[in-house]
Amino acid sequence: RLGADGGRRRFLARLGAEAGEPLDAFLAQALAWERAAAPSLQGFLHWLERGDVEIKREQEPGGGGAVRVMTVHGAKGMEAPVVFLPDTAQTPRVGTQLVWAPDGRMVLWPVRRDLWDPLSRRWREAAAARDRDEYRRLLYVAMTRAEDRLVVCGWRGRGEPPHDSWYAMAERGLESVPCEVEPAPGAQSEGEDVRVLRSAQTAAADRADGVVAAVVEEASPPPWLDAEAPRERALEPRPPARSGTARAPAAAARGERLHRCLQTWPEMPADMADDDRALVAAVVAAVRADPVFAPVFGAGARAEVPVAAPRPRPLSGRIDRLAVTTGAVLAVDFKSGAKPADGAPPPGEYVRQMAAYRGALRAVFPDRPVRCALVWIDGAALTPLDDRTLDEYAS
Secondary structure, eight states, X not given: OOSTTSHHHHHHHHHOXXXXXXXXXXXXXXXXXXXXXXXXXXXXXXXXXXXXXXXOOOOOTTOTTOOOOOOTTTTTTOOEEEEEEOOOSSOXXXXXXXXXXXXXXXXXXXOSXXXXXXXXXXXXXXXXXXXXXXXXXXXXXXXXTEEEEEEEOOOOOSSOOOTTSHHHHHHHHHHTSOXXXXXXXXXXXXXXXXXXXXXXXXXXXXXXXXXXXXXXXXXXXXXXXXXXXXXXXOOOOOOOXXXXXXXXXXXXXXXXXXXXXXXXXXXXXXXXXXXXXXXXXXXXXXXXXXXXXXXGGSTTOEEEEEEEEOSSSOEEXXXXXXXXXXXXXXXXXXXXXXXXXXXXXXXXXXXXXXXHHHHHHHXXXXXXXXXXXXXXXETTEEEEEOHHHHHHHHO
């Protein structure tokens, strides 16, 4: 864990301050996945592999004499006088047997090669082709990072490097140009030869004789350049939003602040305004006065509980307060607004949300009833939702 358990601190202690950027990028990707999709470790890993997130690093001034160990992706846009590609004699291997659709929305699992159907075979071949193209593009990026000297090397096992490895591709490229052959440096490379391609980096560029300077005729500016810009038609004012949740920015910010305080109750910020503190206390008192839902602000209750379900509709959300007792499961959701007028039903989207939460909780706690309610912050009121109402929105 990278948070309170000290994982991030241990990463930085071992790898240095530069590890902070990729850690921050990884956490940002995890949060983005959590907001956009249902929780799935396999889906998140596939999305991460297929993503194009790159961490841009700046060229450090005065960094001469230092050695930087970087991935090719991290080195994009940077250069160095001497660049080593130390692991080019092996090809990357994909360790999963899953076959993902090109759009990433479906996955197949052909257990053995002889069980591959035409669709999974076509998807696998398309994915392999994309991986090969990306592998070659990265070789170009890696080789062009060198300003003066590039060393392509790698560890070789009993056999020759694979035909499609970076080492083999670089070696085939050097076969078509005149190279020098020199003994490899180092005691462990005794008897080995290396190909060396040298070129004069400071030679003057060849200039052809009789270069004719191109004459560009002066073009007259288009007529619209000096014309007066047409007047834009004034937009008609938008009608007032019908939703009762539309609020001014200041009110929305206050509602979010009160929402967080109710989630973390009884802990509240020391600089909290007195009227906000009194409103939070009134909301808690209103809920605890209800004999059914009082446990959601009691001992053992939890805040911000993640909930997910794949069926009947994909669901990924967070329950504001949850209490599990021996007789029932209690879930409440805070709403930054006033309670509807007496006799008026709550907004349908709110009831549909709680119906989805109830369905997920029933799958986890099939042995006890699940009770749901809405808590209105403005006015400090509680609206229990009966099963009949929730059933209508669950269908």
